[in-house]
Amino acid sequence: MKKWGILVLMMSIALHGFAGPFTVKDIPRDVEREIFNHFSGSGKERRQEVEDAKEAYVRLQNKAYDSDIPKEDLEIIIVRLHQMYGTNFQKQVGEFDREVAQYKDMVRRVEEKVRLETQKTELENQKAKKEIEELSFRHGMSKEVFQAILEKAEEKYPKDFVAQKYFLEGAIEFSTLKNKMKTEVGVFIKNRLLFSYFIKKKCSIFKKLVDILLQNVLYTKYVHENIFRKEIHMKKLLSILFLTCSCFSFAEHRISWEAVGALPAQKSYDKNIGTAGLLQGMIDDYVIVGGGANFPIKPLTEGGSKVTHKDIYLLKESKNGLKLLEQIQWNTPIGYGASVSTGKEIYYLGGSPEAAHNKDVLKVSVKTEK
Incomplete structure (x- = not known):
């Protein structure tokens, strides 16, 4: 029951406070009852202790009212003081200024850290913006294509030049790799008699396969949403094409499979079921x-x-x-x-x-x- 009374008191402090200027008449009933029950004895001495506690409570509330701390944070300070000192409001009044000073120092340090991080982020953002301008002169693509990619980057990451730069770099590298692969695959095809054979024969299935490889396997994608990159390299493509050639060569040199006998049953068994x-x-x-x-x-x-x-x-x-x-x-x-x-x-x-x-x-x- 006593725990409940303390909880009610803390709620009264949090909910009825900070409406100031505060007077004795404004003390919530549950707070007044808590103060009255805190002191034992009778007579003039007890009455004086109760009055002193009420006066201290009023001073605490007015200190809170005069502070420039947000209400939510102020409530945390008041509840914390009550948890530490109970109904000893004289002690709470004495500690209030120290708690407020600690709070303001913490806020100052947090704000300074945020300011430095923001400043650092802004510097990186401005640096990336300049690098984007440099990319516009050495992208290796047609002006129209680069402009379309730039607009897509700006739409996807407005005002985030770091992300825009990664997006553009990925697109440029993809375009470069794609062109390089097309060139190397062209040379590869010319140097492969098997490829020449199928091209001369106009093998439609093979042509479709090459088209699919060029359009889909020749694919390098940079995922910029999380600044992670995934890449299919040229060596993998050539390995796939070489394997494809080998598969097609089976038309002339097939591997055949046929049964040439069966093993008799092992001793003590009727048949050999395979081992x-x-x-x-x-x-x-x-x-x-x-x-x-x-x-x-x-x-x-x-x-x-x-x-x-x-x-x-x-x-x-x-x-x-x-x-x-x-x-x-x-x-x-x-x-x-x-x-x-x-x-x-x-x-x-x-x-x-x-x-x-x-x-x-x-x-x-x-x-x-x-």
Whole structure:
């Protein structure tokens, strides 16, 4: 209940004050009650203490009225004094001038900082304005195009010459890069027989692709809203064009895929459903694969367990595809190791699920008997 009374008192100070000149008659009831309840005892001494507190409260209010501090900030000072000294208004009157002096000093320092920052910003703004004038003589674009971009910058960032300058610089760099790219792409096309071939053949699909690349991939955009820049470089474009050439060259040199056989089932299983993480490589004209893992009983999604296999297959190319010459089982299962072919041997590093063998290095070779 006492906390509520203090809160009401502070609200009275904030809401009823500063209407001045202030008299004893203007003291709010809740403030008067708080002062009366603060002093104990009876008789003349208590009455004098109450009167002194009221007089101090009136002086505090008139000091606030005479100050040139905004009402909102003044209320903060008054409430702060009450929080520190309660109903000891004599003490509050004595501290009021010090609080006001501290407030004014803080305001002065803030205003000085704002003034310096504003001055600095204005200097940067004027410097950018002069740089914009210099850009108008060395932009490398037609006068009409530059003027249109300048008007767009002024519309987007009115009176902000720093942002306008960045906008213009981005547009100029984009224009320069675009022209440079067109020139280099022209040279690139002339020096590529594949490009010449397609141009002579009037390949419409290729022409459309080049147009798209020139219009969209040859794109450098500077995002000036936040003064961040993003750029697609010439090297990336040439890489894309080179890759495109290689793709088109498949018309003459296609990579073909076809089935040449199937591996038999691993020992103890009905069929080979395919494995991952195989040992693999070639020795002369022999193909060797083996090991690997799969889920031969049930898929993983149905709760199946992964099995790593021991089987190693020796295969050789024939008229009908790859022919199985031999199937053996290694001592331990292997899978997900690293295969290194040297021409005469295949080295298989690690890959065993068994802790005792997961650092093993397996050497595979082919023995031919005449």
